[in-house]
Amino acid sequence: MRRGFLVSEKNGQELRRAPVVASVVVGRTEDCDLVVEDHAISRHHVVVTARKDKFYWKDLDSRNGTFVNGARMIEGELKVGDRMEVGETVLRIKIEEVPDEAGAEETAALPSAGPRKADELLHGVYTVMNAVATVYDPCALVDRILEATVKAIRAQRGAVFLAGEADDALLPCPVYNQVHVIENGTLDRADTCDIRISGTVARRVLREGESVLFNNTEEDGELNVAESIMTLQLRSIICVPLRAKNGILGILYIDTDQARHQYTEQDMLLTTAVGNSAGLALENATMHQQLLDKQRIEQEIAHAWTIQEGFLIKEWPDTDPRFEVYGETHPAKTVGGDFYDFVQPDPDHVGVLIGDVSGKGVPAALSMAQLLAAFRLYARDMASPTEVIKALNDDFVRRTRHGTFCTLCYLYLDLTTGNVLCANAGHHPTVHIRPEDASCLGDASGPPVGILPEGPWEDTSWKVQPGDSLLLYTDGIVEARNGAKLSDAQNESESPEEFGDEALCRAAQRLGQKPACGLIYGVQQEVEEFCSPFPPHDDCTMIALRYFGGEARNPS
Secondary structure (H helix, E strand, C coil): CEEEEEEEEECCEEEEEEECCCEEEEECCCCCCEECCCCCCCCCCEEEEEECCEEEEEECCCCCCEEECCEEECEEECCCCCCEEECCEEEEEEEEECCCCCCHHHHCCCCCCCHHHHHHHHHHHHHHHHHHHHCCCHHHHHHHHHHHHHHHHCCCEEEEEEECCCCCCEECECCCCEEEEEECCEEEEECHHHCCCCHHHHHHHHHHCCCEEEECCCCCHHHHCCHHHHHHCCCEEEEEEEEECCEEEEEEEEEECCCCCCCCHHHHHHHHHHHHHHHHHHHHHHHHHHHHHHHHHHHHHHHHHHHHHHHCCCCCCCCCCCEEEEEEEECCCCCCEEEEEEEEEECCEEEEEEEEECCCHHHHHHHHHHHHHHHHHHHHHCCCHHHHHHHHHHHHHHHCCCCCCEEEEEEEEECCCCEEEEEEEECCCEEEECCCCEEEECCCCECCECCCCCCCCCCEEEECCCCCEEEEECHHHHCCECHHHHHHHHHCCCCCCECHHHHHHHHHHHHCCCCHHHHHHHHHHHHHHHHCCCCCCCCEEEEEEEECCCCCCCCC
């Protein structure tokens, strides 16, 4: 019988040759079918494929390119007599007569059995195990798995599918939303709808968790009559599960439509070994990727807190005897959008602001920074809190992405009279603390900023007396959960007990005669005791303003 060989030459002398039955990969690494010891060529330089007595070649994105008959090309047909140059090496196709042994027609594309086959089995498994130890990118790992398997068993085509939640669901790679495939030695990615495989074989492997070998000469009733196999005219199929500790992650699928290409039991054993190793490798790579994602999130949180901290006030005014002010925020595990601010537009007026931007992490911190910058500009020239809220809303609607909003409460205090103006945009009311009681004033008169182009916000007014305090807070304070009853509430499917407005008013009234910082420290301590043994689940932010009027400040 006549057979084509790909021959490498240098200075007119033949160096090596490889039979071209299915495909031959040429390169300088030992896993290639035809190894060329030439530093000018790439690790995997070019692939030559046999199709119906013709030979086709394709450059594998080599560094220095491939030349055929003196012209640099990417792919094409390679005819007898053509001169292909890779580096300083010449490749030619030669057709020669070889012995027509019994059964050669059916097994021509397969490597011979015996010691060489055993070596290739061990080499294939070793290659994948090496990938387990060196590759932590799931996509790159799948490519390595396909290359190792196809190389070891001389496969025509292979693909890796991931298992879905349903028993027979096959999913693409989640990174690219495409399937990793290799055909005739060339790696590629394709849409799921463009990869036609035997669904009957794939479902059997996913359902039973066993490897399947099909040859069209075998008497397998279910597979011989399978519509997918007949439609695709498949001659041989290997499909094995990708096993991991926690189940089957997917399948490694190999097939061919060439009549002379029949996979063997040894091919299935190797592919099964690869599948077992590959499943563990993919599981490890996925866990490694999840760890990296967690680290990136933690870095983002740290960066968000740095941004947020940079805009919050650290040095509070202490030279005016008519008032004192202090604010503090205690972030939960994830940095949210809580913030506060203080302004004194003129010697006789001060303003305190508190707010909460929707979302978490860097986006919330950046929105907060943008809003605070605008607030300090508007509060300098506008005496009405409602005017400030409306101006901030205009900016927020125009500049922020869809869906982002912010609750705000802004108090404006006249230090000479004790008159308070308050505008509240979807935020909690203010706690007015007097020696005899504490009550909530200044309910929201409109929605959070960023929701509507225009809002119905209005100023609410009341008066504070010397010795009174005003406490502004975010929802992390009143929605703090009772840690002692939290587990019981979860077991009984009940809503957990929250700290609430009434408890906050009672705590504020008990602590109202303390300095502003002492008031905040005391309330925070009671909230943490209420949540014990767990920390508060949300950011806890407060700002307190104590009014003295014309009286001297009590240092206690």
